[in-house]
Amino acid sequence: SQQGEEDPQALSIQEGENATMNCSYKTSINNLQWYRQNSGRGLVHLILIRSNEREKHSGRLRVTLDTSKKSSSLLITASRAADTASYFCATVLIGGSNYKLTFGKGTLLTVNP
Amino acid sequence: DAGITQSPRYKITETGRQVTLMCHQTWSHSYMFWYRQDLGHGLRLIYYSAAADITDKGEVPDGYVVSRSKTENFPLTLESATRSQTSVYFCATAKLALNQETQYFGPGTRLLVL
Numbered sequence: 001s002q003q004g005e006e007d008p009q010a011l012s013i014q015e016g017e018n019a020t021m022n023c024s025y026k027t028s029i030n031n032l033q034w035y036r037q038n039s040g041r042g043l044v045h046l047i048l049i050r051s052n053e054r055e056k057h058s059g060r061l062r063v064t065l066d067t068s069k070k071s072s073s074l075l076i077t078a079s080r081a082a083d084t085a086s087y088f089c090a091t092v093l094i095g096g097s098n099y100k101l102t103f104g105k106g107t108l109l110t111v112n113p
Numbered sequence: 114d115a116g117i118t119q120s121p122r123y124k125i126t127e128t129g130r131q132v133t134l135m136c137h138q139t140w141s142h143s144y145m146f147w148y149r150q151d152l153g154h155g156l157r158l159i160y161y162s163a164a165a166d167i168t169d170k171g172e173v174p175d176g177y178v179v180s181r182s183k184t185e186n187f188p189l190t191l192e193s194a195t196r197s198q199t200s201v202y203f204c205a206t207a208k209l210a211l212n213q214e215t216q217y218f219g220p221g222t223r224l225l226v227l
Contacts, residue, residue, distance in 0.1 A: 030214075031214060033214075033215060033216075035216075035218075040221075041220065041221070042203055042205075042218035042219055042220050042221055043156070043203070043205075043216075043218040044218070045215040045216065045217070048214060048215060088155065088156070090216075092214060094209075094214075098169070099144060099161070099163070099207070099209060100158075101146075101158070101216060102158070102172075103148075103155050103156040103157075104155055105153070105154065105155035106155055
């Protein structure tokens with residue numbers, strides 16, 4: 001079963017606007033990661049936030065994590081047409097040699113020029 | 114540096130045939146993973162491997178077999194392909210050392226089972 005669930009499933013915005021995607025999950029995690037997938041390609045890692053962190057920045061990306069609400073958000077500021085892609089959150093639980101990374105179903109972001 | 118490669122990139126087969134999808138990495142990452150991606154389901158983990166000769170089931174392992182005799186290779190075999198196994202298959206690797214917990218994905222193999 002899916003651990004992370006992204007919201008919304010699809011988002012369409014104009015270039016220059018900010019895009020916010022949310023992810024909710026059900027169980028404890030070690031960290032949460034966001035990935036991007038361009039059409040027909042593999043996933044590319046964007047950013048990782050650990051369970052003891054609340055906010056993290058990387059360029060135009062801002063990720064927040066609220067472990068009490070079991071939710072995370074990804075904000076892309078000043079979006080560009082090239083940001084058009086699917087974005088996935090992935091929750092990670094590590095125990096010994098067991099490593100469980102579970103992806104959500106993704107948010108399809110379309111940035112219109 | 115090739116990183117992670119998958120072959121074939123596209124495959125058409127018939128129901129009941131055995132199919133093997135290859136995954137090769139040049140990084141010597143300990144962990145390797147196989148996912149399938151389907152509309153409406155996102156990515157689902159099929160099998161993963163923590164090291165050579167160590168494999169474990171993921172969320173949807175039925176109908177699949179994996180092996181890992183060498184660190185750099187992690188083939189996925191569909192023993193008797195079914196139409197429900199039509200999907201895009203992604204291989205991924207991870208080092209999983211401290212502060213290095215991200216996964217690196219291959220380009221994917223598109224499999225059509227007729």
